[in-house]
Amino acid sequence: xxxxxxxxxxxxxxxxxxxxxxxxxxxxxxxxxxxxxxxxxxxxxxxxxxxxxxxxxxxxxxxxxxxxxxxxxxxxxxxxxxxxxxxxxxxxxxxxxxxxxxxxxxxxxxxxxxxxxxxxxxxxxxxxxxxxxxxxxxxxxxxxxxxxxxxxxxxxxxxxxxxxxxxxxxxxxxxxxxxxxxxxxxxxxxxxxxxxxxxxxxxxxxxxx
Amino acid sequence: xxxxxxxxxxxxxxxxxxxxxxxxxxxxxxxxxxxxxxxxxxxxxxxxxxxxxxxxxxxxxxxxxxxxxxxxxxxxxxxxxxxxxxxxxxxxxxxxxxxxxxxxxxxxxxxxxxxxxxxxxxxxxxxxxxxxxxxxxxxxxxxxxxxxxxxxxxxxxxxxxxxxxxxxxxxxxxxxxxxxxxxxxxxxxxxxxxxxxxxxxxxxxxxxxxx
Amino acid sequence: xxxxxxxxxxxxxxxxxxxxxxxxxxxxxxxxxxxxxxxxxxxxxxxxxxxxxxxxxxxxxxxxxxxxxxxxxxxxxxxxxxxxxxxxxxxxxxxxxxxxxxxxxxxxxxxxxxxxxxxxxxxxxxxxxxxxxxxxxxxxxxxxxxxxxxxxxxxxxxxxxxxxxxxxxxxxxxxxxxxxxxxxxxxxxxxxxxxxxxxxxxxxxxxxxxxxxxxxxxxxxxxxxxxxxxxxxxxxxxxxxxxxxxxxxxxxxxxxxxxxxxxxxxxxxxxxxxxxxxxxxxxxxxxxx
Numbered sequence: 001x002x003x004x005x006x007x008x009x010x011x012x013x014x015x016x017x018x019x020x021x022x023x024x025x026x027x028x029x030x031x032x033x034x035x036x037x038x039x040x041x042x043x044x045x046x047x048x049x050x051x052x053x054x055x056x057x058x059x060x061x062x063x064x065x066x067x068x069x070x071x072x073x074x075x076x077x078x079x080x081x082x083x084x085x086x087x088x089x090x091x092x093x094x095x096x097x098x099x100x101x102x103x104x105x106x107x108x109x110x111x112x113x114x115x116x117x118x119x120x121x122x123x124x125x126x127x128x129x130x131x132x133x134x135x136x137x138x139x140x141x142x143x144x145x146x147x148x149x150x151x152x153x154x155x156x157x158x159x160x161x162x163x164x165x166x167x168x169x170x171x172x173x174x175x176x177x178x179x180x181x182x183x184x185x186x187x188x189x190x191x192x193x194x195x196x197x198x199x200x201x202x203x204x205x206x207x208x209x
Numbered sequence: 210x211x212x213x214x215x216x217x218x219x220x221x222x223x224x225x226x227x228x229x230x231x232x233x234x235x236x237x238x239x240x241x242x243x244x245x246x247x248x249x250x251x252x253x254x255x256x257x258x259x260x261x262x263x264x265x266x267x268x269x270x271x272x273x274x275x276x277x278x279x280x281x282x283x284x285x286x287x288x289x290x291x292x293x294x295x296x297x298x299x300x301x302x303x304x305x306x307x308x309x310x311x312x313x314x315x316x317x318x319x320x321x322x323x324x325x326x327x328x329x330x331x332x333x334x335x336x337x338x339x340x341x342x343x344x345x346x347x348x349x350x351x352x353x354x355x356x357x358x359x360x361x362x363x364x365x366x367x368x369x370x371x372x373x374x375x376x377x378x379x380x381x382x383x384x385x386x387x388x389x390x391x392x393x394x395x396x397x398x399x400x401x402x403x404x405x406x407x408x409x410x411x412x413x414x415x416x417x418x419x420x
Numbered sequence: 421x422x423x424x425x426x427x428x429x430x431x432x433x434x435x436x437x438x439x440x441x442x443x444x445x446x447x448x449x450x451x452x453x454x455x456x457x458x459x460x461x462x463x464x465x466x467x468x469x470x471x472x473x474x475x476x477x478x479x480x481x482x483x484x485x486x487x488x489x490x491x492x493x494x495x496x497x498x499x500x501x502x503x504x505x506x507x508x509x510x511x512x513x514x515x516x517x518x519x520x521x522x523x524x525x526x527x528x529x530x531x532x533x534x535x536x537x538x539x540x541x542x543x544x545x546x547x548x549x550x551x552x553x554x555x556x557x558x559x560x561x562x563x564x565x566x567x568x569x570x571x572x573x574x575x576x577x578x579x580x581x582x583x584x585x586x587x588x589x590x591x592x593x594x595x596x597x598x599x600x601x602x603x604x605x606x607x608x609x610x611x612x613x614x615x616x617x618x619x620x621x622x623x624x625x626x627x628x629x630x631x632x633x634x635x636x637x638x639x640x641x642x643x644x645x646x647x648x649x650x651x652x653x654x655x656x657x658x659x660x661x662x663x664x665x666x667x668x669x670x671x672x673x674x675x676x677x678x679x680x681x682x683x684x685x686x687x688x689x690x691x692x693x694x695x696x697x698x699x700x701x702x703x704x705x706x707x708x709x
Contacts, residue, residue, distance in 0.1 A: 005297035005300070006300065008301065008304075009303065010304070012301065012304040012308055013307050013308040014308070016308025016309050017315075020309055020311075021312045021316055023312070024313075035560065036560045036564065038309055038313075039553050039556055039560065041277070041279070041280035042309055042310075042553050043260075043550050043554075044265065044268070044281050044284065045280035045281070045284040045302055045305065045306065047260065047264065047281060048284040049284065049287045050256050051287075051288060052287055052288070053252070054252070055291075057252075074241075075242070077239060077246060078242040078243075079246060081242070081246025081249075082250040082253070083250065085249070085250025085251050085253075085254065086249075086250035086251075086253035089251070089253065089257070093258075094255065094258055094546075095524075096525070096528055100251075101521060101525075102215060103247060104486075106215040106216070107218060107243070107247055108247040108248060108251060109487075109521075110219045110223050110410065111223070111243070112485065112486050113407060113486060113490060114227060114407050115241070115487065116487045117400070117403035117406070118226070118229060119403070120400040120404040120677075123396070124435055124436075124439050124677075124684065125432045127397075128684035128687070128688045131689075137383070137386045141390040141393070142390065142689075144386065144388075144390025144394075145394045147394075148391050148393075149678045150682075152395070152646050153675040153679075154455055155453065155675050156456075157456050158453070164456035164458075168458055168459065169344075170390075170391060171630060172460075172630060172633070173343075173349055173352060173353060174352070174356055175387055175388045175391040176630040176634055177352070177355075178384040178385045178387060179627060179631055180356075181358075182364075182385075183326060183631060184323065184361055185361065191319055191323070194311045194314065194315050197311055198308070198311055198315070205303070248518070251521075252517055255517045255520050255546070255547050256549075258546065258570060258572075259520060259545075259547040260549045262572065264549075267567065268567055314607075314608075317607050317611065318607055321606060321607045321611035322603070325635050325637060329635040353634075391627040395626045395627055395643065395644060397681050398623040398644050398645055398646065399622055401673070401674055401677045401678075402645045404439075404443055405443055405447070405490060405645075405674065406490030406670070408443050408444055409669075409670070412444070412448065419447055419448060
């Protein structure tokens with residue numbers, strides 16, 4: 001049985017969930033008014049949650065500096081950079097030519113892009129070491145990958161004019177069928193979970209089991 | 210070579226990150242924490258200018274739309290998280306958000322994510338006009354239908370894979386493998402594209418080898 | 421160990437070096453190859469090409485972080501060049517926080533190239549929170565979702581926005597995505613409000629949204645760098661841009677790296693099968709017993 005403090009949230013989910021499912025099928029003026037108001041309210045209601053988001057991003061590093069734990073120097077860089085960027089944006093604005101925009105363009109964006117570009121090296125090395133035609137299924141995967149990789153580059157058509165067409169067909173027909181099949185599984189899973197929450201069967205979102 | 214200090218900053222930070230390819234080192238760790246810190250500061254400024262100001266400060270107080278104080282007050286209950294005795298109150302805004310978003314998304318996801326996709330599997334009379342058209346013909350329609358059904362049957366675990374279900378699942382895994390192969394082909398392009406852009410930056414904007 | 425097996429144990433640093441060369445050399449010594457243009461790319465191009473100049477707007481959503489800019493920035497730029505060359509009005513926004521600055525930079529760059537004016541030819545709203553809500557809210561009343569642009573200019577003070585009430589005044593939504601927002605635009609905007617949606621997505625996700633193309637829920641899709649290069653080619657061929665852009669140049673390096681990856685996979689497999697057949701073959705000493 002639900003704790004006392006959990007009864008109200010449970011009731012809210014059941015009522016609101018049901019109301020907004022019904023609202024979709026009743027396109028009357030009051031229903032549309034309710035829909036519009038709910039959309040506006042939900043943006044405003046999320047505002048205070050920003051504090052929680054920022055707190056969770058900062059708390060761990062602040063504690064590490066306070067306790068002089070291993071790596072506190074890294075945390076100092078982290079918090080210093082956060083303060084610098086936030087101050088640059090809040091004081092100088094976020095428009096073109098501002099310090100904020102320069103820090104974004106010349107420091108944050110290139111570093112983020114470079115971190116992910118490292119994956120190119122690891123992926124190439126992994127493909128060389130692990131991509132083996134050990135079974136019929138793995139061979140099919142390998143063949144499909146080869147045709148696609150050739151079809152994606154202009155040289156594919158230079159080798160044989162049919163390669164881009166075959167590659168496009170693989171993507172638009174068998175790949176589509178597989179992705180749609182997977183999509184049905186995921187979609188029905190989401191719908192089932194949503195229904196369980198609305199009907200009060202699934203309650204783990206309130207914490208506990 | 211560039212004389213712009215911002216370009217130099219960008220190039221040096223790029224090289225700091227690339228140094229990880231050799232091994233983990235202090236230069237990489239410095240760049241890593243600098244980047245994550247900047248990202249947090251970025252969020253603070255963007256949230257202020259694109260969320261708090263237009264919808265909160267201007268939207269409520271500037272436009273004198275006092276009714277919006279109600280959702281703001283409810284949202285403030287999120288902060289009960291910081292007061293152990295009142296912690297349970299934070300479930301109220303979560304419940305409102307969850308109830309609205311689930312009720313709102315359920316019929317739409319069902320109609321446009323599932324029903325519409327089922328319609329895409331249907332065989333239509335128009336397919337008979339050019340039965341062997343590689344994209345819109347009857348043969349491809351049947352292949353698509355078979356592919357979808359077999360893929361689902363491969364992931365159907367509520368019954369033992371025997372008889373028809375076993376064969377269906379076997380065909381299904383072939384379709385899935387073709388799909389994964391396609392994903393791999395595209396993944397190679399994705400990862401390499403990121404590297405190309407960094408090399409392009411170093412060679413073009415920094416050391417001016419490429420004009 | 422035979423030579424084939426030795427080849428199967430190349431040090432990772434050599435592979436890294438080969439990859440670096442495969443990326444660098446084609447950029448330093450470029451070659452021009454024409455792209456085969458996919459049906460899905462043509463779908464996006466034709467949808468943009470059908471929008472009348474000065475008519476309903478194109479809504480572009482920059483839903484990607486800067487690390488995916490390598491593929492998605494050229495895509496956004498080339499579609500915007502197409503729009504601005506034809507006089508199509510553009511409304512921009514981002515549904516991910518890190519996309520806000522990306523969109524700002526790209527819209528200003530493309531507009532400056534064609535002398536388009538902020539406020540009348542295009543405008544930009546920056547990051548908008550709560551993606552699903554914003555997608556629907558624009559359809560109900562765009563002013564609720566976009567009360568002011570990212571510089572704080574109120575909705576009603578932007579001349580372009582006075583003619584955009586909701587999706588009825590939007591000809592096409594073009595979603596450039598690095599995450600799953602494409603499904604959101606299809607589910608919450610395209611379907612319920614009957615507005616055309618096109619997508620430009622990072623390569624990793626390109627195969628995932630193909631089912632939406634077959635049902636017509638997406639009018640077209642640009643897949644990664646290849647999609648961007650194809651679009652650049654179409655835009656240049658029709659004379660909307662003086663030359664092809666960065667994606668077309670990058671395709672040279674992608675060609676070299678794809679060939680390298682394929683060669684490495686072949687070598688790896690050859691070494692694997694050589695080792696396996698050696699293991700299966702009895703040792704000559706054992707065979708003689």
